[in-house]
Amino acid sequence: MFLEQEEILEQFQNISNCQIPVSEQIALLESVNWNLELALIQYWQLYPRRANFERRDVNMATENSSNGASNQRSWFSSFFRNTEQTYVPLMPGSFPITEERQPSKLHRMVNTTFKWLLDQLVLFVVVPLYVLLRILGLALLVVVGGIVPIIMKLHPNRYHVIRKNADPADMARRFIVNFDDLIGNVSRGDADEEETGDLINQADMMEIQRPDFLECSYSHALHFAKKDARWLLLYIHSEDHQDTKNFIQDVLISSEFLHFVREKQILIWGGDIKDSEAYQVANQFKVTRLPFLGMLCLTVNETPTASGVQQSDPILSMVCKIQGYMPSAQVLAKLQKNYNKFNPKLESIRADVQRLQIDRQTRQLQDQAYENSLRRDRMRRMEEALVQRDRREQTRAATLREKWLKWRKSxxxxxxxxxxxxxxxxxxxxxxxxxxxxxxxxxxxxxxxxxxxxxxxxxxxxxxxxxxxxxxxxxxxxxxxxxxxxxxxxxxxxxxxxxxxxxxxxxxxxxxxxxxxx
Structure with missing residues (x-):
């Protein structure tokens, strides 16, 4: 048995040509119960790089081995010949180690030819195509840049440069432009709307009479209504709603509605539900149906007490809401009813506001006159002080001059x-x-x-x-x-x-x- 193990160890050394210590070789063979085939596989798995370098001498070692193991050596020699062009056995889960082989001459020629063809393709196809696209883009830019100003000059009041997601004033102007487009309205003159200082006269320049919408934000509209104690009419719609066009034709641009709004000097502010500000206004007043009309005015809360009726400060309140489509007569009747109900109180509030404004202006004039009087007195005192200082300087100079003359004469x-x-x-x-x-x-x-x-x-x-x-x-x-x-x-x-x-x-x-x- 011992002789057989020595023979197996010798065969293992001749086949693997390993350089590890003999004790490790014996331990490796004992771990596989002196099975030469398993020991070789285990060795290549444990020492893949060393086995890769020693593999070149394996064929020579197998030919010089003893005749007693000729079958096994021939099997391992064939195994090496079959795996010489593939890979060396490695541990499970590892990448195979392949021999680095230089590409053949044919391969290098094919690779060089392919690279040259690719460069020629880029040079003669891609570059001219890129230049052509750039030329077409520049030509299109010049054409569009020249045509658009001509179109805008032909219809100066039809096209407006409006920035999306701009400030509320731009949203209000965009709503007015879309409103005119919705009713097919065009300008009758060449005057620019923005050059007119009034907030509510832009509709006079249009062919189809429409409400004079405020070109400002909702908060500014509230400020105007509260400052001058005027009525404010809110209008919110959606261009995609089925009743919008009918409501505009039957109510908003009707002569009765326009006469009512202008006769009562009612401010009107409009917005599209797609705009953020109009959407917030609709949520604030709990609008459930479109189109929507709402009347706002200053109101006071009266509270009876033992000493009499006490009134709160005027606040803007929604006194009338019209939601959804209604005939023009019904809309006007509802608006007129609420106007007659709240307008007397609004007139008294307006009188108080005007009186306060007059008092404020009077106080301002008095304060200004007082400041002017103080300024004049201050200037007069400064002038008197300067005159006195000049007199003192002149007197002092004359005294010194006289002393000098007397001294010099002596x-x-x-x-x-x-x-x-x-x-x-x-x-x-x-x-x-x-x-x-x-x-x-x-x-x-x-x-x-x-x-x-x-x-x-x-x-x-x-x-x-x-x-x-x-x-x-x-x-x-x-x-x-x-x-x-x-x-x-x-x-x-x-x-x-x-x-x-x-x-x-x-x-x-x-x-x-x-x-x-x-």
Whole structure:
């Protein structure tokens, strides 16, 4: 028995050419009860990659094995030859490991040819088709863009650019356009509806007279009715309803209904049940049948008490509901009945509202007049303050000027010796001529100070005067001095001495001219 196991182990090693330890080989054979076939399958399942690399030497190993196991070796050799082109046995549930084979030359040629044909197909078929479609799309866009404005110019009031799911005002305008389309109505003039400032006069431009629907949201319609204490008529329909066209023809565009609405100056707001706002209004008033007409007006609740009847604040209430189709006479009778019932109270409310508006306007005018009066008083006080400030500035400037003149007159240089004198003749603005000898070492400013303090200002110096130069005062001479010929201006200069000026030394003939701005 032991010899037979050694032979089986040797056959296993020769066939599998495995490189695992001998102890693991014996354990593998013992696990399958020394069955060579099962041991080989178990080995390939446990070591698929190693068996894949060792498979190339299996045929050679089977030919060199002993003759005693020739049948088994031949069977395993045939097994390897059959599976050499397929796969190596693996564990259950795993993917087979196949040999990587290079594609043949024919396969590569076919693949290259197919790819070239596909590229040519895209180049000569798909690209021209794409370019053609783009050209057709641009042409269609140009044609449509040119035709639509022409059509809209031919029928300017027939077509309107309305955005779907827009604000409530757009929904109201869309309802009016659809209403005109429903009755076959067209405009009689070229005037634009939106240029008219009134909310309820757009129907006057149409061939078929219809109600003057408000072009606003439902909340704005309620605001108008409450602000002016007016009647408000709500109309809701569905274009798909079978009674809509009959109700419009028999009631809404009838002359009796239009006369009633316009005579009573009733505001009317309409909507289609498909629009969200009209749908909410229908749910609010529990509308069960279409078309629907409802009258709203301001009402008050009167509560009797011991001290008398107390009234609540006016609120908008639904006083009349018409649901479903009714003949025109029945509709008008019902509307007239409720109008006669609630209109007297509405008239009193309207009078109160108008009185309140007048009082409010009066208060506004009074407040405005009071504000204007305050503004005028404030401006007058500011002007007076500015005048007083200017007077104080002028008084202060005059005081400083007078102090400076007295100080400067006290500092005038006395007549010098003839050898150091510059003889200057001065003609004053009043035509008087003055001759004076100036010290040649004096500055040019000495001439200006002599004219200012001696002849142009009659300044007297008393014993009580403090002859000091005012601090922070910069005196400006209001005259200029020129030479007679050639005419040149003798500028005020605190640095240049008379002896250094050829205009005035040794002899000078000067003219004093007052500044035009003074």
């Amino acid at each position: 500092t005038l240089l006395p007549d010098p010796e003839p050898a150091n004198a510059a003889r200057i003749a001065i003609r004053l603005p009043d035509g008087k001529r003055v001759r004076h000898n100036f010290d040649k070492t004096a500055k040019i400013e000495e001439i200006y100070a002599f004219v200012e303090c001696t002849h142009l200002n009659d300044v007297e110096i008393s014993d009580s005067d403090t002859l000091e130069r005012p601090i922070g005062y910069d005196h400006q001479y209001n005259f200029d001095v020129y030479t007679v010929y050639p005419r040149e201006k003798v500028a005020v200069d605190d640095e240049l001495s008379i002896a250094d000026s050829q205009q005035v030394y040794p002899d000078g003939n000067l003219v004093v001219e007052l500044n035009s701005e003074n």
